[in-house]
Amino acid sequence: MIELHDLTKRYGDKLAVDGLTFQVPRGVVTGFLGPNGAGKSTTMRLILDLDRPTGGRVTIDGKGYGHLNEPLKYIGALLEATAVHPGRTAHNHLLWLAQSNRIPVGRVDEVLALVGLTEVAHKRARGFSLGMRQRLGIASALLGDPEILMFDEPVNGLDPEGILWIRNLMKRLATEGRTVFVSSHLMSEMALTAEHLVVIGKGRLLADLPMAEFIERNSRSVVRLRTPHPEQLLDALTRQSITAVPGPDGSFEVSGGDPAQLGDLAAAHGVTLHELSLQRASLEEAFMQMTADAVEYHAGPAARPGIDAAGATGTWGEQWQPAGGRGSEKKQQKGAN
Numbered sequence: 001m002i003e004l005h006d007l008t009k010r011y012g013d014k015l016a017v018d019g020l021t022f023q024v025p026r027g028v029v030t031g032f033l034g035p036n037g038a039g040k041s042t043t044m045r046l047i048l049d050l051d052r053p054t055g056g057r058v059t060i061d062g063k064g065y066g067h068l069n070e071p072l073k074y075i076g077a078l079l080e081a082t083a084v085h086p087g088r089t090a091h092n093h094l095l096w097l098a099q100s101n102r103i104p105v106g107r108v109d110e111v112l113a114l115v116g117l118t119e120v121a122h123k124r125a126r127g128f129s130l131g132m133r134q135r136l137g138i139a140s141a142l143l144g145d146p147e148i149l150m151f152d153e154p155v156n157g158l159d160p161e162g163i164l165w166i167r168n169l170m171k172r173l174a175t176e177g178r179t180v181f182v183s184s185h186l187m188s189e190m191a192l193t194a195e196h197l198v199v200i201g202k203g204r205l206l207a208d209l210p211m212a213e214f215i216e217r218n219s220r221s222v223v224r225l226r227t228p229h230p231e232q233l234l235d236a237l238t239r240q241s242i243t244a245v246p247g248p249d250g251s252f253e254v255s256g257g258d259p260a261q262l263g264d265l266a267a268a269h270g271v272t273l274h275e276l277s278l279q280r281a282s283l284e285e286a287f288m289q290m291t292a293d294a295v296e297y298h299a300g301p302a303a304r305p306g307i308d309a310a311g312a313t314g315t316w317g318e319q320w321q322p323a324g325g326r327g328s329e330k331k332q333q334k335g336a337n
Contacts, residue, residue, distance in 0.1 A: 001026055001179055002047060002075075002148060006056035009042055009203075016042045018203035019056065024181045026147075029174045031194030031211070032183040039203040040183050041079070044152055048077055060148060072101040072144030078137040079152045086126035090117050090136050093125065094143055103144050111139040116165075130157030138166065148179040155189055167193050215280065223257035226250065226275035227266070236269040237262075251275065 002024040009017040017039045024030050034040050045051045047058050049065035060068065060075055068074050084093050094108045112121050115135040125133065134157045141149055151170070155163045170193055174180045184190055190197075197214045199207040207214055225244070227233045233252065237244050242262075244252040254262060259278050266273050 001061060002150075002181060003059045004043075004047075004056070005059070007043070007046060007053055007058060008055035009039075009046060009051065010054045016203055017046065017053070020200065020203070020205055021056075022198055022205060022208045024148075024179055024198070025196065026179045027174055027177050028195040029170050029180045029182060029193050030196045030198060031190040032181060032198050032200075033187075033190065034200040034206075037202075038200045040200065041152065042203075043200070044077070044079055044150060044183065047150065048075070048079070050079075070101040070103075070144070072097065072103065072146065074144075074146055075148040075150060076141030076144055076146040077150040077152075078134075078141045078154060079150075081130060081133040081137045081156065084125045084133065084136060087124055089122045089124055090128075090139075091121040093136065094139060097140055097143055101144055107143060107145070111142050114142065115139045116162075131159060131162055134158055135162070138169075146178075149173060149181070151180075151182045153184055154182060155184065155186060163189070220255060221278060221280045222253040222255050223259050223262055224275060224277045224279050225252045225254065225262065225266070225273060227271055227273050229271055232269060232271045233266060233273075236265055236271060240265060253279070 004020050004022055007017055007020040008015075020039075020043060032040055032043075042051065046053050047060070047065065058064065065071060065075070088096075090112060091108060094111065095105065097103070098105055098108055109118070109121075112118050115138050117132065117135055117139065120128070120132065125136065128136065134154070138151070138154065141151065149170075154166050154170070158166065167189065170180050170182060174195075182190075182194065191211070194211055196210055197207060198205070199214070207218075209217075224247070225233065226249075230250065230252070234244060237252075237254070242254060242257070242265075244254050246252055259276055263273065263276050266276075
């Protein structure tokens, strides 16, 4: 289990992490969310002793990271997919990690097969696409078969098959009773993967609760009704002092209504309903609602269609690119955008 106790980190006048206290439980996938600049990456670095806290402490199974012997057997982490020497092969990158942590050498081939890199095990990392480097980083995290796993943007650079694979892998690891802590900006992935959420903003804890409760607390639900007899429906609702807001397609929405109660009301007044559905907000909508006052960086006007703010277009797949040559480097750079 990961435990944070009043964790604080200051860089000069900048308070990056502000008194964070929470636990990451075993047996569930815990999503770690927050706007850009919220302090998520700094918090993860502090957990792994890659930076020193200004105050407070972090424990992993009751110990600080620096006091763990053979730490890869306790906690495996993916923070930066490019953190691999470009001249090393995938196999040798994992081999030195295994030997430095007294992990059996046979485990190297096991995790390479698990992440789908067996065929390129002896290719140098400089020729890997971003998605392949991401898989290699995941293999490094799994190498020591740890009880705690921590991933920062694990689906970055992965193709659809890879995204489904890592999603199912994290769920399986959690069902085995492991601690799985994952940070991502992809709300759709978090909604499909995480069962518990920790949300921070401007370095402060905003929420620490189950996914369903988070959405319930930070969004509103509406009941959508559609009928060929709108006047009769409105009359029935008005008699019960129920306010219905008309939609653009001829439907009506009742905020916070009970679908069963509204269906019974319509039936009692002989109103035919073509639709009666409960509409709940998505995780993204709930997240935006909670963090509205904690966003540090606001985007300007929308960019041209098909071009992001940096002017980059398109994506590249996960196929291996031969090393060497200016063209190869350009492809890798484009895949990283």
